[in-house]
Amino acid sequence: MSEHREPAAASPTAANPEIVELTENVAGSQYYSADLAPIPASDRKWGTRDLAMLWISMSACIPTYMLASSLIDIGMDWKQAVLTIFLGNCIVLVPMIMNAHAGTRYGIPFPVYCRASFGIRGANVPALMRALVACGWFGIQTWIGGIALHTLLQRLWFPGWRTAETLPGLDITVPQLACFLAFWLLNVFVVWRGMESIRLLLNIKAPLLILLGLVLLAWAYYEAGGFGPMLSQRSQFAPGGAKEGQFWTFFFPALTANVSFWATLSLNIPDFSRFAYSQRAQALGQIVGLPPTMALYSFIGVAVTSATVVIYGAPIWDPVLLLEKFSSPLALVIAMLALGVATLATNIAANVVGPANDFAHLWPKRISFRMGGLITGLLGIVIQPWRLLANASVYIDKWLIGYSLLLGACGGVLIADYFVIRRARLDLPALYRSSGTYWYRGGFNPWALVALTAGILPCLPGFAVTAGLLDAATIDPSGLWRQIYSYAWFVSFAVSFVGYVVLMKAFSKERRTGNAVP
Numbered sequence: 001m002s003e004h005r006e007p008a009a010a011s012p013t014a015a016n017p018e019i020v021e022l023t024e025n026v027a028g029s030q031y032y033s034a035d036l037a038p039i040p041a042s043d044r045k046w047g048t049r050d051l052a053m054l055w056i057s058m059s060a061c062i063p064t065y066m067l068a069s070s071l072i073d074i075g076m077d078w079k080q081a082v083l084t085i086f087l088g089n090c091i092v093l094v095p096m097i098m099n100a101h102a103g104t105r106y107g108i109p110f111p112v113y114c115r116a117s118f119g120i121r122g123a124n125v126p127a128l129m130r131a132l133v134a135c136g137w138f139g140i141q142t143w144i145g146g147i148a149l150h151t152l153l154q155r156l157w158f159p160g161w162r163t164a165e166t167l168p169g170l171d172i173t174v175p176q177l178a179c180f181l182a183f184w185l186l187n188v189f190v191v192w193r194g195m196e197s198i199r200l201l202l203n204i205k206a207p208l209l210i211l212l213g214l215v216l217l218a219w220a221y222y223e224a225g226g227f228g229p230m231l232s233q234r235s236q237f238a239p240g241g242a243k244e245g246q247f248w249t250f251f252f253p254a255l256t257a258n259v260s261f262w263a264t265l266s267l268n269i270p271d272f273s274r275f276a277y278s279q280r281a282q283a284l285g286q287i288v289g290l291p292p293t294m295a296l297y298s299f300i301g302v303a304v305t306s307a308t309v310v311i312y313g314a315p316i317w318d319p320v321l322l323l324e325k326f327s328s329p330l331a332l333v334i335a336m337l338a339l340g341v342a343t344l345a346t347n348i349a350a351n352v353v354g355p356a357n358d359f360a361h362l363w364p365k366r367i368s369f370r371m372g373g374l375i376t377g378l379l380g381i382v383i384q385p386w387r388l389l390a391n392a393s394v395y396i397d398k399w400l401i402g403y404s405l406l407l408g409a410c411g412g413v414l415i416a417d418y419f420v421i422r423r424a425r426l427d428l429p430a431l432y433r434s435s436g437t438y439w440y441r442g443g444f445n446p447w448a449l450v451a452l453t454a455g456i457l458p459c460l461p462g463f464a465v466t467a468g469l470l471d472a473a474t475i476d477p478s479g480l481w482r483q484i485y486s487y488a489w490f491v492s493f494a495v496s497f498v499g500y501v502v503l504m505k506a507f508s509k510e511r512r513t514g515n516a517v518p
Contacts, residue, residue, distance in 0.1 A: 061346040109270055192373070
């Protein structure tokens with residue numbers, strides 16, 4: 001991919017003198033630290049290629065490979081499944097690019113970006129919401145990487161691991177736990193090396209896993225003499241199918257789940273776009289990197305799994321279990337190492353960078369980016385991620401859709417504030433001061449918190465019923481709350497967006513400079 005790099009002087013931030021003077025003006029503030037400071041235009045080296053590689057690297061992963069499986073399980077054919085995935089990522093791309101704008105323009109990370117709408121202290125609310133979700137994802141990806149390592153060692157040297165007993169209360173074996181922790185340590189090591197090592201890892205991983213996926217696709221086609229029966233399987237929603245006429249009932253929850261898949265990054269994308277040298281680079285890089293890769297890699301998962309029906313007599317959705325069946329030890333080692341590197345890169349970029357900044361924001365003078373990354377890792381263990389992957393219902397209905405009601409509401413407030421209320425203009429030094437524009441009332445913007453709560457509340461009854469916390473017959477006999485929950489991200493985003501605009505315009509003193517005093 002070729003691209004023209006704009007000169008630094010053309011960057012919106014190059015003409016922004018606040019960045020140059022900021023360190024001298026606010027360095028003594030308890031809300032300032034080197035990790036949270038704006039990135040000067042001269043230090044922004046990420047172009048279109050880097051942002052595209054970021055998304056290719058994060059999207060080409062095992063959860064993406066397996067994503068279409070749940071949609072086919074509920075009755076879709078492969079075309080409907082892949083199209084739903086592609087559409088969901090096109091939708092989430094819109095808030096992704098919009099939130100990235102502030103990072104590129106001002107060089108600020110996500111928690112600092114939140115200060116404009118939620119207040120200097122109130123920014124910890126959305127930051128911690130996003131951070132805790134990321135800890136869950138960190139644990140999931142680390143578990144997947146650990147299982148790949150476990151599978152490799154078991155196949156080559158420790159066949160006795162197959163009969164290992166599970167640990168009481170954990171439901172996993174000692175070898176599984178050991179491999180999980182070993183892969184965890186590798187993640188922490190890379191985080192400790194800093195952002196440049198992460199960028200290098202992403203640029204290595206992106207072509208590596210795409211190549212691995214295409215090789216796997218070619219192998220499956222050759223071994224099966226085609227792609228097998230799954231690609232010719234009719235949708236259960238088609239006339240005469242088991243779920244005839246019910247397509248839209250299943251489609252919208254599936255679409256919400258796919259929007260939720262990257263809802264975390266749609267918020268904290270400023271953590272990456274702050275390193276981009278132009279808005280064109282961040283927008284084009286994300287457009288090129290995200291939806292096409294998600295669609296391609298999910299199709300590879302469907303096609304290869306379809307071929308396994310012919311080759312092995314049953315569908316094998318998990319690529320780790322599929323690679324275990326390779327007869328060549330060398331091929332197994334290469335494939336598992338590639339899978340490990342791929343999972344490592346996705347995990348760190350998607351699930352460590354953001355929460356590390358979020359935890360650092362809690363106590364800027366004491367918690368560094370590295371320490372924030374370590375906290376993320378520890379919580380990723382405590383959450384016991386193997387339980388989130390127990391079955392499709394837990395993973396999609398309770399996990400993916402469940403956290404989307406929180407992140408959708410956060411996104412609604414952020415985008416409404418930055419684009420509608422402030423017209424993309426921020427007072428940069430005030431983002432680091434305990435007085436002035438973004439201090440609001442004691443460091444909190446009450447209207448942002450009200451709008452956030454208003455966005456979350458309509459989805460809570462449906463979540464409680466879906467999670468089994470409340471009885472559906474008593475609380476939701478008509479199914480209304482569960483239907484609203486099926487649209488959780490869309491509902492929470494829309495309610496918080498509209499609510500925030502109405503509250504700020506009705507009850508705050510707003511000026512074009514971005515000052516807002518409730």
